[in-house]
Amino acid sequence: MTRSHYQNALDALEKEILKMGSLVEEQISLSVTSLAKQDSKLAQKVIDQDDIIDVLELEIEEQILKLIATQQPMAKDLRRIAAGFKIITDLERIGDNAVDIAKTTLRIGNEPLIKPLIDIPRMAEIAQNMLKEALDSYINEDIELAQSLAAKDDIVDGLHAQIIRELLTYMLENPKNIKQGTQLMFVSRYLERIADHTTNLGENVIYLVTAERQDLNE
Amino acid sequence: MEKVIQVNDVKAWYGSLQTLKGISLEISKNRVTAIIGPSGCGKSTFIRCLNRMHEVVPGAKVEGKILINKTDIYSTQVDPVEIRRRIGMVFQKPNPFPTMTIYNNVASGLKLNGVNNKKVLGEAVEKSLRRAALWDEVKDRLNHSGMSLSGGQQQRLCIARALAVEPDILLMDEPASALDPISTLRIEELVQELKQQYTIVIVTHNMQQAARISDYTAFFLNGEIIEYDITENIFTKPKDKRTEDYITGRFG
Numbered sequence: 001m002t003r004s005h006y007q008n009a010l011d012a013l014e015k016e017i018l019k020m021g022s023l024v025e026e027q028i029s030l031s032v033t034s035l036a037k038q039d040s041k042l043a044q045k046v047i048d049q050d051d052i053i054d055v056l057e058l059e060i061e062e063q064i065l066k067l068i069a070t071q072q073p074m075a076k077d078l079r080r081i082a083a084g085f086k087i088i089t090d091l092e093r094i095g096d097n098a099v100d101i102a103k104t105t106l107r108i109g110n111e112p113l114i115k116p117l118i119d120i121p122r123m124a125e126i127a128q129n130m131l132k133e134a135l136d137s138y139i140n141e142d143i144e145l146a147q148s149l150a151a152k153d154d155i156v157d158g159l160h161a162q163i164i165r166e167l168l169t170y171m172l173e174n175p176k177n178i179k180q181g182t183q184l185m186f187v188s189r190y191l192e193r194i195a196d197h198t199t200n201l202g203e204n205v206i207y208l209v210t211a212e213r214q215d216l217n218e
Numbered sequence: 219m220e221k222v223i224q225v226n227d228v229k230a231w232y233g234s235l236q237t238l239k240g241i242s243l244e245i246s247k248n249r250v251t252a253i254i255g256p257s258g259c260g261k262s263t264f265i266r267c268l269n270r271m272h273e274v275v276p277g278a279k280v281e282g283k284i285l286i287n288k289t290d291i292y293s294t295q296v297d298p299v300e301i302r303r304r305i306g307m308v309f310q311k312p313n314p315f316p317t318m319t320i321y322n323n324v325a326s327g328l329k330l331n332g333v334n335n336k337k338v339l340g341e342a343v344e345k346s347l348r349r350a351a352l353w354d355e356v357k358d359r360l361n362h363s364g365m366s367l368s369g370g371q372q373q374r375l376c377i378a379r380a381l382a383v384e385p386d387i388l389l390m391d392e393p394a395s396a397l398d399p400i401s402t403l404r405i406e407e408l409v410q411e412l413k414q415q416y417t418i419v420i421v422t423h424n425m426q427q428a429a430r431i432s433d434y435t436a437f438f439l440n441g442e443i444i445e446y447d448i449t450e451n452i453f454t455k456p457k458d459k460r461t462e463d464y465i466t467g468r469f470g
Contacts (some may be wrong), residue, residue, distance in 0.1 A: 003467045003468065006467065072425075072426050073466070074425065074429075074453050074454075074465040074466050074467075075453060075454065075455065075456050075461075075462045075465050075466050076462060076466065077466050078453070078454060079454065079455070211454065211455030
């Protein structure tokens with residue numbers, strides 16, 4: 001290895017991206033827990049923690065710009081850095097979606113839930129796991145794992161459709177359910193978006209490893 | 219895409235040392251083709267074979283076939299001097315003729331070819347200096363010595379000198395490596411301009427330069443061609459691990 005300083009910088013970049021990723025992963029789980037348990041304090045924590053993620057994104061962005069300016073990365077290094085640039089954008093958006101869910105928790109407050117939340121936590125668990133797998137596939141350059149996200153995204157999309165249908169029946173039954181029903185529909189939509197972002201991560205991993213473009217969210 | 223240069227299994231030696239071990243590639247008309255590779259990989263030897271300059275070194279030998287515009291340049295009927303007129307060359311260090319004026323540096327090739335008409339020479343000098351993007355800087359001092367110019371200007375003077383004899387192909391062996399960054403950029407801009415009219419083969423140590431200015435890139439290693447592709451592919455998705463290692467600086 002002839003460029004040890006450069007290699008160290010690349011390794012450090014990967015580490016920071018992982019750090020950002022695991023923080024975001026935690027945010028998904030905390031936000032949905034806050035919703036299910038109607039825990040406003042936890043929701044506030046999610047909102048506050050988002051600032052850390054935003055700062056981290058800017059720091060990583062600077063690291064990347066510095067690497068491009070000073071090291072002129074080429075070939076796979078270039079693809080790794082380009083993928084990193086896109087990955088942090090998706091991670092930041094996922095973080096924002098978690099904040100959106102936490103804000104829903106605050107909006108609903110203490111009013112009784114119109115139905116026990118079953119599918120939403122399930123969806124959150126799958127989406128969170130997809131994020132974890134996307135990050136694993138990035139670190140291990142595991143294309144198969146990245147590709148497997150497409151099928152999981154289909155499951156999430158199916159759950160989303162099912163949740164919308166179910167909430168519609170609650171709202172049709174009783175117009176008083178419309179306010180909270182709409183909020184929960186948004187939550188389902190946020191989770192569906194999170195899963196989409198993880199497929200973007202997977203696409204970037206595939207590009208990084210193979211230099212080929214592949215759509216995981218058809 | 220018309221192929222101006224067709225190289226087939228070219229081998230070259232300096233005495234007993236073989237520097238090219240069977241190079242085959244085709245070079246497209248009006249495109250810039252960069253040859254990259256570590257020192258001693260044979261890239262300079264290669265472009266010197268393209269205008270029969272390799273053989274002028276004592277003990278040097280070339281085998282294989284090189285067709286330029288379908289003509290075998292190593293055929294016995296071909297005059298190497300005529301080949302070198304059609305294929306201009308620019309070297310690493312600017313080498314204007316030290317005792318000549320700017321004007322005569324550019325006109326020298328035509329004079330050697332028997333052109334004596336002052337009007338014809340004057341027009342050719344202006345045209346060549348304009349093409350080399352040097353005219354505006356030297357038009358008021360054409361009778362000054364070529365050595366009075368800066369390094370970057372001298373290199374453009376050498377390019378003008380090469381262009382004056384109306385070659386089809388321009389070979390450039392590290393044309394900017396002895397220049398400062400601004401002069402380097404001017405040469406790079408110039409290469410982009412010149413490819414409208416000429417086919418350019420450029421040897422460079424500077425990979426960023428190859429990435430910026432060339433349409434095709436060939437990676438040479440130990441006298442062999444490892445990978446040859448459009449430049450974008452070489453620098454974003456090389457197929458061979460050795461190319462990857464070289465361009466990412468992990469060589470050795």
